[in-house]
Amino acid sequence: MRFLHFLPPGDEDAVLIAEYINRFEALCQDYLELEQIAESPLTYKYPPEYKVGALPLALTAEIIAQEERNRLGLGDGPIPPLRELLEQDVGLRIFYLEMKPSDNISAMFTYDPKLGGCIAVNTLHSEERKRLALAHEYAHFLIQREKAELLTPDKYQRKPESERFAAFFALYFLMPSVGLTRRYNDIIQTHGKFTVADLSTLAHYCGVSVDTLARRLEEQKLLPAGMWERLQESGARAQNDQPLVELLPISDLADILPRRYQYLVVDLYDQGKITEGGLARFLRVDRLKARQIASARRAEASYIMENAPLDLAHSVAK
Amino acid sequence: MAAEIVFPHGYVILDACCVINLHESEKMSDILASLQAFVAVTDYVYQEEILPPEEGGASKLLPLVESGLLTVTVLESEDEMIAFVNFAAVMDDGEASSSAIAVSRGWAIATDDQKAIRFLEQNVSGVKIVTTLDLVKHWVDREHPPAEAVRMALENIRNRARYIPHARHPLFRWWNTHISDGADAHPS
Numbered sequence: 001m002r003f004l005h006f007l008p009p010g011d012e013d014a015v016l017i018a019e020y021i022n023r024f025e026a027l028c029q030d031y032l033e034l035e036q037i038a039e040s041p042l043t044y045k046y047p048p049e050y051k052v053g054a055l056p057l058a059l060t061a062e063i064i065a066q067e068e069r070n071r072l073g074l075g076d077g078p079i080p081p082l083r084e085l086l087e088q089d090v091g092l093r094i095f096y097l098e099m100k101p102s103d104n105i106s107a108m109f110t111y112d113p114k115l116g117g118c119i120a121v122n123t124l125h126s127e128e129r130k131r132l133a134l135a136h137e138y139a140h141f142l143i144q145r146e147k148a149e150l151l152t153p154d155k156y157q158r159k160p161e162s163e164r165f166a167a168f169f170a171l172y173f174l175m176p177s178v179g180l181t182r183r184y185n186d187i188i189q190t191h192g193k194f195t196v197a198d199l200s201t202l203a204h205y206c207g208v209s210v211d212t213l214a215r216r217l218e219e220q221k222l223l224p225a226g227m228w229e230r231l232q233e234s235g236a237r238a239q240n241d242q243p244l245v246e247l248l249p250i251s252d253l254a255d256i257l258p259r260r261y262q263y264l265v266v267d268l269y270d271q272g273k274i275t276e277g278g279l280a281r282f283l284r285v286d287r288l289k290a291r292q293i294a295s296a297r298r299a300e301a302s303y304i305m306e307n308a309p310l311d312l313a314h315s316v317a318k
Numbered sequence: 319m320a321a322e323i324v325f326p327h328g329y330v331i332l333d334a335c336c337v338i339n340l341h342e343s344e345k346m347s348d349i350l351a352s353l354q355a356f357v358a359v360t361d362y363v364y365q366e367e368i369l370p371p372e373e374g375g376a377s378k379l380l381p382l383v384e385s386g387l388l389t390v391t392v393l394e395s396e397d398e399m400i401a402f403v404n405f406a407a408v409m410d411d412g413e414a415s416s417s418a419i420a421v422s423r424g425w426a427i428a429t430d431d432q433k434a435i436r437f438l439e440q441n442v443s444g445v446k447i448v449t450t451l452d453l454v455k456h457w458v459d460r461e462h463p464p465a466e467a468v469r470m471a472l473e474n475i476r477n478r479a480r481y482i483p484h485a486r487h488p489l490f491r492w493w494n495t496h497i498s499d500g501a502d503a504h505p506s
Contacts, residue, residue: 272433274410275409275412275413275431275433276335288338288479291479291480291481292480
């Protein structure tokens with residue numbers, strides 16, 4: 001098991017974490033098995049590993065974040081549902097697992113030549129924190145994909161270079177300097193000031209927590225250093241990294257299993273290539289719940305089919 | 319046209335998918351009673367597969383077991399264990415245990431599982447396979463329950479058990495005729 005070095009012997013939490021690692025690895029293997037039965041391998045669109053070390057780490061992270069944004073056609077705007085983007089446009093396998101105690105683990109990353117890059121994110125965390133963790137693990141994939149990684153808060157007294165890089169990368173990837181500065185300026189031009197409500201709205205726009213955005217703006221020197229701490233002291237508190245104002249949840253898939261994984265399972269079941277017991281086993285639920293999930297995926301697929309042009313190739317040619 | 323099912327030796331084993339469908343129909347005891355056969359379910363299916371534990375698990379079937387309408391059976395002989403191991407290589411444990419007992423003992427098997435049906439038809443000669451709809455139709459043909467009761471049972475199977483027969487199922491038209499608003503077609 002590639003994660004073993006993370007687990008101190010005799011640690012109670014280590015037993016739990018080992019269980020999550022086993023669950024994560026089993027899901028990755030099941031995903032591969034489904035693809036093999038369906039003869040439908042995942043398409044990998046992986047860039048070569050980026051080299052780190054020649055320039056200051058923060059600058060390197062910003063350059064690589066921008067290169068990745070360009071490669072993925074994101075420009076400098078907000079990132080759409082990040083999980084879907086990394087699953088479909090990069091070819092990562094991403095699972096959302098319930099990992100308790102939630103303070104101890106945010107995400108895991110592993111890579112295998114057969115499986116490709118695989119990430120598990122703690123589904124107990126807020127949407128903003130999940131996105132940050134996803135971007136963080138993606139950074140590890142970009143620079144050191146052969147090395148498994150377990151993201152735990154304050155794991156290190158002095159963070160190694162790869163951790164510091166990943167932390168920088170996540171911020172620049174989710175909040176690119178140019179786009180962030182432009183949006184900040186737009187607000188200032190329009191309102192003549194930048195309020196706590198603007199901060200919260202902008203955080204939601206970027207899909208990050210308010211304190212993450214505030215620190216990023218401070219680092220960008222768009223907010224005075226220490227502004228966020230002073231705001232918190234004065235009562236403008238963001239509880240548990242949630243936005244200060246109630247906003248609609250960010251559109252992101254909260255399913256434990258990747259949507260493609262679910263479609264593969266249901267399709268194989270409908271073709272009679274796996275049994276109903278297999279349907280339930282692959283979906284990690286009982287049979288009745290598995291039938292509900294299958295119905296939902298079929299309904300989505302039939303909606304797509306009903307609304308699709310009759311001649312896809314011809315409609316593209318037009 | 320009434321066509322009653324004749325079970326070899328008077329025995330039939332229910333696979334998990336059929337148990338779920340029949341249980342959710344809310345007419346399971348009536349249907350089982352109408353079969354006039356020894357009806358069994360494997361211990362594995364009974365304990366592990368049929369109903370989620372938070373909804374009472376297998377205890378919901380206890381009245382049927384206590385009344386003698388349903389019997390829980392286990393893999394007994396070495397031959398059955400070998401058959402189970404062989405089937406488990408291509409099916410999951412629930413389907414494999416039901417199939418192993420049906421094949422070893424010469425019983426009928428009630429299953430809607432496409433993969434299990436196809437495997438048994440192609441690899442085991444002489445095993446009688448029936449489906450949920452065969453059992454429900456048998457009850458209807460034999461007991462002549464009110465049309466409303468039949469409609470309710472089928473609607474429960476569709477809405478609560480989330481089972482809709484495939485358009486190629488031999489009783490698909492019968493299903494459509496007896497259910498209130500016609501069935502949504504199963505993706506084919």
